[in-house]
Amino acid sequence: MTGGRDELDRARRQAEALAEQVKLLLKTEQRLSATQRALEEQVRRIEIVNELSLSTARSGDAAHVLDRALASLLTAFPHELAVAFVRGDAGLSPTAARDSAGPTSIVNAAPAVSPDLVPSAPLTADDSGAWLAAVDRSLGTATIDPRAPRRVLVLPIGDGAAVLVACTLGAPPSHARPLPGDEDRPFLELLARHMSVALEAVVLRRRTLESETLFQTGFAHASTGMCIVGFDGRLKRANAALCNMLGYGDEELIGLPVAAITHPVDRERSEEVMRRRDPEPAHLELEKRCLRKDGTSFWARVAASRVDPTPHREGYWFAQITDVTARRTLEETERMAIVGRLAAGVAHEINNPLTYVLFELESLERAGLRERAARSVENALAGSKRIARIVRDLKTFARHGDDDTVEAVDLSRVIEVVLAMCNAEIRHRAHVELELEPGTFVRATEARIAQVLLNLVINAAHAIGDGDVKRDTISVRTLVDDADAVVTVSDTGVGIPPEDQRRIFEPFFTTKAPGVGSGLGLSISASIVESYGGSLTVASEVGKGSTFTLRLPRWLAAERVQSPIGQPAFARPGIRLLLVDDEPMVLRALAMMLQPEFDVVTAGGAAAARAELSHDARFDAVVCDLMMPGESGMELFEWLRASRPEVAARTIFVTGGAFTKRAQELVARVENPVLEKPIDLAKLRDAVANVLQGKRRRSAS
Template structure:
């Protein structure tokens, strides 16, 4: 019979205590017998020791002989066994055993009290180490849980029935569920989407073989995890590490290797293509150098062409004027009349050809003067027409050119640069339109005035530009044309040219519907030019004296033919000859003087006359063939005298003579016309 089942009436016999001492002497647990100490009224006031085994003596730090007969409150502190007085009273009163824990100093004891007659049998077991181990284990579990919850990887465990025994927050997040909804549920029921996947097959292999598996799993459209799964006792554990970045790097590396492999295969073709491109670029550079040289030569060539062209056009005009009255005379035979008409028609066609040559030379000279920086009033419509004439070879097979010109004033600009801008914009519009559908496409030229600005727009019905392309349209070296077909500098150069004229170039575009480029230029302020006095018709035609100074005999000859029927024309074939003549006879109504001559230039003649005969200068008109030195440019800018370009129209010559200023010199002196 055990001690917890005894109920012995007190006083306990010595044989019982001897047997108890014999049985409990070697026990590691403390064992003692306490007898209730009552008051007169029977209330339990304390307990006293009847017996204690060696283990109890060691636990209480007292000898057995010292304990026997001692009261509980005399030996144990109030927070130790003595503090269990109420518990012991309840055991005696109820006759039921009680177990609880308490501290005796630094030792944690587990107490079991069994009732005896008017006393208790108390067993004490030291549970300090067990308690510390339990607390340590609990702290360890908390730490492990914190580690698993804070790790960036997903982790979960399942038991042999595939119930989730643990799942961290990252693993729950992968399933789109909470930890509470997953815990203690069968994995395949909680996450049915995992059934039949590589994850299920690998986990079942780990469970069957009690082994380890490492595999990659696609957990999203662009997301990958590296999964480690192993068997640990009766559980299966798995954690998944996000390797999306690693897979992306691998994919980029594989793509790079593939490109390198492809590049090696295409290296020879690429080298050949680059060789062709370099050859084409070299050819374009040669052409560019040729154009630059042509621009430098254009001024001189234009001057040389204009001089003979002047007397060719003048003589043709004179011949037409002379033959026209003859065609109207009666009495001539039919054959003679037909031949005369045909000759006159041939002369008119030759005159038209000469006019076309004049326009071509003028355009060449416009390009030749592109490096001049002086801004002057420019007719925007004339600049647009120049661009159309130069770009017509590109436009002819692609689009119709429509004009919507408003009544606009002259713009303050540079004639040559503005012509280059319009030329490039028109060529750019032509390239935006596919060839072969002329009737369906249009290039529209529009002009209007907005306040202090003159606006000119070039619109096309081409393919247009996307917002991304439009944003970079004026960026240097940006082009959408194939390699070798465009440098990407055209629009950026145009922007620079327009800004150099204090204007602005902008663009709008709609993909598939076309583009519009708008040039904004400041309005030219009214410039005071010397005005020629109007001819007084009431006075009737008046014969005047005219001096022509030019080193081209044919040119002076044609001027004499044109003006000689109405006026007296005197010719000087050099600047020195003109000065000598004017010194003897300055009684001329109008002096036409060439600006650039071999001996003395028109500028030298002007300088000499300004020194000795300044009153003659008001009657001067300078003739130019379009070739200007720096000195000539400065002279024309600083001298407010009329200027006419070769070849000139006969009507202009007559108008200048008729509008000549009144002479302020002496009496009119008659001279013989040479």
């Protein structure tokens, strides 16, 4: 009996243990099922977010994006109605709506909710009167029994720019998924972030499209020529204005290199500018000659901005081209008018020294080179040097109209030239006070700066009129002001009324009497100064006079270049020179001047020089006139470069100043020294020393 009872107890314990294991298995299965359901729900939500992202990725319509967001919200949670509200100036207005069947119509699109009611985080509540009323008003659902259980989900997007509102119309069925709770907040916030990004992308795409449309419209219909040029130097796009300007059809310009529409003289400069890849400047301006399809040319101002490449886009230049031929013609006309006004004074200045040069030379002839010879020669030389100085100064204003070479310009030196040329215009009106400070180098074209300063000085003289030389003053000063070189031109003339000062730089405005001024001088002067990054201003008081202030950026590099470098060594005797000139008198005089120091051989023209060099090329240097009839010095130089490059490297050019375009281009291209007639012996000596030492620095007189 005892044994049977033990067996029963053991069996009971085993059954109880088995029951516990079954309970444990059931609990484990329940946990696994709950975990599986949670994972399935997470996967489903990920799929909802993924579907939302894909469906809105390229959408440009905010209403479509909001509709897809409502669909995602209703898929995730069992609501029957959902409305999207967008914030505007008057409040939040309904923009899209859905029910369980799909998109539904908005009956009333008027603002329905105050922005103050937008929560900062997702909100789930059994009752939210303002939001439910807004849904009813928007969809016309006010007939629904207000006593029915209602729940609302409010999901703010971004900073409240939009709000999604979903609501039930009754208690959810027992088999439905539970409505959102605190555990759902991370998912709702993720959904809101995706929606915010999608809406921002819509706004960005719309603005980009508007900007592109605006650019395309402006580009196509602008009156200024516009084009896009790749970094390879070829045109990618061109507007109608540029096509008309150049005489090409709409598609003919595309693919053409910029060189094809640029005058040969300006191509190298234009291409050098386009090759720049420095961080600064990303914007540049230049004036150059453009070629039309028919081969004619015109002056154009090119303003270009560089657009650097990105991983998704090639870099390019965006350029605006303006025809400035008329403006340059006006400038040239004004410059010639100024030179014309100076003609009488220049003739006077030249005739005076010529008179006593001739007188002294005649005295030499009569005296038979006796007691007055030394003094007469001294006076004749002084007069000749004065003539040479006047002619040299005059050439500052007589540069070729197309020569816009930018170089180091010393404002103080140009002022001295201008005052010398204006002497006949000034000396009967006022005395001149001059204060010049060193270090006033600027980067510009000397002839243009001289034109500006000449205009200012002549205007000052005209403002004084028939003045009192002892009392009236024209003051010209240069000074250095940090990074700027400054010139002031002051007069004690009649002054300019305030109402005229506001218009003084306008084209064709003048305060002078009819026939005295064109009204273009100051306008053109201001334009020239501004083209070099400077400014021209005026301060004036009626009855006391005026002061014009010219301000230009200093060119510090030029000041370093202009620093004294010392006289080159010149001690080697027996230096052999070949002199080439077509004028026998000039050749003989030059040889007589040089023979005490050099072993001189002369050649009366390029052909004679070529024969001499073919027979014996052992010359230390060649001094050659650039402009000769028949075979010119340029052609002789090209022959030397091809056959005797070492002699070409030691060639010194001489010119009387009458440059052709070809001569200008040659001088700009090579580094050989250039001397101007009448030749200064010291400068020739320095030039010879430099070429013998291999210094190819240009040394203009």
